[in-house]
Amino acid sequence: MQQEHEASESKTTFLSLMSHEIRTPMNGIMGMISLTKDKLEPGSQAMQYMEKADELSEHLISLINDILDMSRIEAGKVELEKKPFSINALGSRLYDMFAENLKERGIAYSVNYENMTVDEVVGDELRISQVIINFLSNAVKFTSQGEVSVTFRQMMLHDGVIDLMVSVHDTGIGMSPEFINRIFRPFEQESISTAKEYGGTGLGMAITDNLVKIMGGEIVVQSQPGKGSDFFVYLHLPVFEESQETENVSAEAGGQPENGQEASVGSFSGRRILVAEDNEINAMISEEILKSMGAEVEIVENGQLAVDAFAGHEAGYYDFILMDIQMPVMDGRTATRTIRGLDRADAQQIPIFGLSADAFVEDVRKSKESGMNGHFAKPVDFPELERSIGELIAKKV
Template sequence: MELSNIREHLKSQDVYIVEVPLRSKNGKYRQKQIRCMYLNQQTGTLLLMLSDVEDIVKEEKEKQEQLEKALKMAEAANEAKTKFLAGMSHEIRTPMNAIIGLNSMIRSSLDDREQVLDYTEKLDSASQYLLALLNDILDMSRIESGSMKLAIRAFEGDKFWDNVNMLAKAQAVMAGVGYSFERRKKISEVYIGDSTRLEQIMVNLINNAVKFTPKGGNVNVSVAEQETDGRVQLTAVVSDNGIGIAKDFLPKVFEIFTQEHEENTRVYGGSGLGLSIARNYARMMDGDITVESAEGKGTVFTVTAKLDFDRRKKARKERTENISFEGKRILLVEDHPLNVIVAKGLLEKKQFEVVTAENGKKAVELVTDAPEYYFDAILMDIRMPVLDGIEAARQIRALDRADVKELPIIAMTANAGDEDRRQTKEAGMNEHLAKPIDPKLLYTTLQKFILP
């Protein structure tokens, strides 16, 4: 660093700063900063200030590296989401096209009952697939926002595993894959936990195993139970001898929006959300999901979860086949004409007399004008014009008459989040059913409140 060079720079600036590595007394080089300025410009006297900036430079370098790493991660996440949205578009359009096409085919085949039944089965399958896909997206959103809660209730272990096996065997048979199940050391008849989420975990893992196992391969499920600190430690192992997972992809297998190969999305389908959702559910149950795999040899997923249990009693059996609500009158509050047709059909199938209201204001008027105990229950949509279901329920509960204090009001809405459930409960509603309505759940809920 020559003085002439410094003077040249000071012609255009008051302070000239330069950083250079200089050898310290211990022989090691450290980054130094030299600030140059005129002490007296008339005499040409220079002032040079030397400071050690090694630590500052290192810190800035580390920050820069962290920023670059974060930027790369953000870019990778955006790229993954872009690919995911493109895949979602295809995944959603496929069943939608099937639904639209089958609907048209049904209308043109009304004289052929067998053909219509075949089409309606396919229509149901496409609808269920689309619903499952949308549920995955909503569940992932709730998990990421921290609003997902488990629905804790008693359930029968034998019945639970029978149902999982029924679904698994059906998938395996259709795929031409062998299937075996083993359950060791049953702790209790009745467990207390979120059976729906637990079933979702198991079905997701088993379906994945079947999906990625070639015809003639095998999928094996083994379940063990152990009592620990007054709870049941459940360990389920799902293994297959399918295509396996590459070693470098294993750390990413539970990440959202990811699939090992893009062609897997096209060949096998799926959103890339299932495993991430399943693992989050397992962790909410004080457990986890781990994976071991070798490409070309197969994969082993191990699920752990903790459940409470009750040795004394069996879970209440709910039968809906022979339920009859003959002589019972229900007020159906729903603004969408198609939803009215569907819900009314389900209710009349069980001999309900159905009265309809297109909004909350009309519902309040009907209850107000009717004699006491005229209605046995109310099914209430939430989002409606004129007056929503929350306010309508509050106004009905506030009426000065005896019957409305105990009249069952059941929310029947697409708003299925925990905050929505809290709001309906605060408004005085007794239950909250998510759309699309599960007929069996609808009947058992009404049975609980109406039939002795």
């Protein structure tokens, strides 16, 4: 038993190291592509090359995420969060995520609610979203005409627990009964021709099935070749009560705006940002992109220098801090705790965000526990960072 535990811990440590070692250069590659695209003429051949490189980078990081996610599931290291979230808000985000793409292709798309008397429930919104998004992504990929729909249906409500069914329906190419029997095995594709035409690794379904099982739920699949598919997810979720204590931990590395509104473009204009980043290339990329958003940027190489810079200026000098996690001299979380402990009024108020290659849910939790307001995983989606942080800053004004 002890040996199994040690082996599991060793695998987890290895995965965390691999995540960091892979994501750090990927952040540099994708950042360089983004900076290069800003300097190219739209429609030029060079721009087309960069756009293809961008697409390939996105595919590669998606594959890396899937492999690491599957490995953590197999190691038994997936932690579920318990926090309140709105089913209606989740549905709205799912609609916004796919509506434009499907509209352009002439495919009807809807998100529906049936028999819903409950809106706020307690659970792992990130993982539930991941499951539904995977089914939706496949529905979008394999449907060329007709419709795609998501339905949230309240089956039962008993003893403060809702039995929720979420279904994803499409009129796509469908699947054979034989493939349905093996669809949730890792790296499974219905055929070589399907894999070549539509792409994908076959890991998404295996991850989805495992996540639903971890949440104590069940997946049912109905499909026929040429007649589309229906995926049903059954979950049991506690109804949120105002007095209920839940883990107040961000469910997403990038975070989501609480009121659904987007920050205005250029929301960093005139903002002064302190960035703690020990990797020279990533520091340069962060500085260039944040400056292009209108910000004034100061770069320091470690957490101790970030503490010194904050303490050495008057209150309100910096609008917010972006803090890498793994740095020499002093790591980002220790630096955050140190800043929060300073005897000055703005030490508790200044927004501090993790900017890290540590991308697992547990890493987000550790960042929040150290006093950070949020955690952005590398490769960093800077437009999303601008929107999320811009909205938070706007609320404080």
